[in-house]
Amino acid sequence: MAKQLDYHTIREIFTRFHAHDPEPKGELEHVNAYTLLVAVALSAQATDAGVNKATRALFQIADTPQKMLDLGEEGLTQHIKTIGLFRQKAKNVIKMSRILVEEYDGEVPNSRAALQSLPGVGRKTANVVLNMWWRHPAQAVDTHIFRVGNRTGICPGKDVDAVERAIEDNVPVDFQLHAHHWLILHGRYHCKARKPMCATCIIRDLCQFEDKNL
Known part of the structure; x- marks a missing residue:
């Protein structure tokens, strides 16, 4: 488990996530x-x-x-x-x-x-x-968020409840609404379980992960 990143580093991470994808969307199809x-x-x-x-x-x-x-x-x-x-x-x-x-x-x-x-x-x-x-700033922690949170130091925790609290406590308020989508998508497509794509990661210089796959 990585150590908890400081506020300014987390703000920079989410600033980059926002610049890359301002309105991240969940991928489950629905009509209501x-x-x-x-x-x-x-x-x-x-x-x-x-x-x-x-x-x-x-x-x-x-x-x-x-x-x-x-x-x-x-x-x-x-x-x-x-x-x-x-x-x-x-x-x-x-x-x-x-x-x-x-x-x-x-x-x-x-x-x-x-x-x-x-x-x-x-x-x-x-x-x-x-x-x-x-559009409540609720944080749904899945396996992707749990992995990304602990690898990077954005929201480390021993279980999903601890990671959820870490997001609520450490991610700046203006990024709370989309926080869990940015983290899920980052885990699903970049910070993968077996072969993280560190070489092309937009936050690799801020991430606490020691075994970067470069």
């Missing part, structure tokens, strides 16, 4: 808050590309909780069977949809506590929905 929630829930232990491939046809016929209930668990399973853990995920999506219809008038709540009370929705999923749909 509900389909975003479903897509994020399905993405656990799966790739965004794999989820998008499975949900393109699904969301054309089931883009609301009621339509998902009408489709039913078996119908949903046929659409998402290429995704890991698809049977359990189908059960959760149907249960989630029923709760949204019965308790929230078919609307997705915009509170973390309410979101996390839904089947199959953990803190990371709730934070993604809060950030991407309602």
Whole structure:
């Protein structure tokens, strides 16, 4: 684990991220808050590309909780069977949809506590929905952010909760909204797990990673 970078270095890192990509976007395809929630829930232990491939046809016929209930668990399973853990995920999506219809008038709540009370929705999923749909500065820490945070020193921590707190405590406020997207994309395409692309990295001179692949 790298040591925590100082405020000025972190500001310079995010200034560079912003200059490179001013409005980073999540890669899960969706048409409303509900389909975003479903897509994020399905993405656990799966790739965004794999989820998008499975949900393109699904969301054309089931883009609301009621339509998902009408489709039913078996119908949903046929659409998402290429995704890991698809049977359990189908059960959760149907249960989630029923709760949204019965308790929230078919609307997705915009509170973390309410979101996390839904089947199959953990803190990371709730934070993604809060950030991407309602533009809350919520930090959804996945494996990419955990790796980048600890390698670089931007937000080191022993677990995802510690990394989330480190982002909130150390990333300048004006970069908080997009912080987790910049970190995810950097980890996905540059600071890769096995072969980080340090030679072309825009923050390599600021990064604490000792084993730079140059």
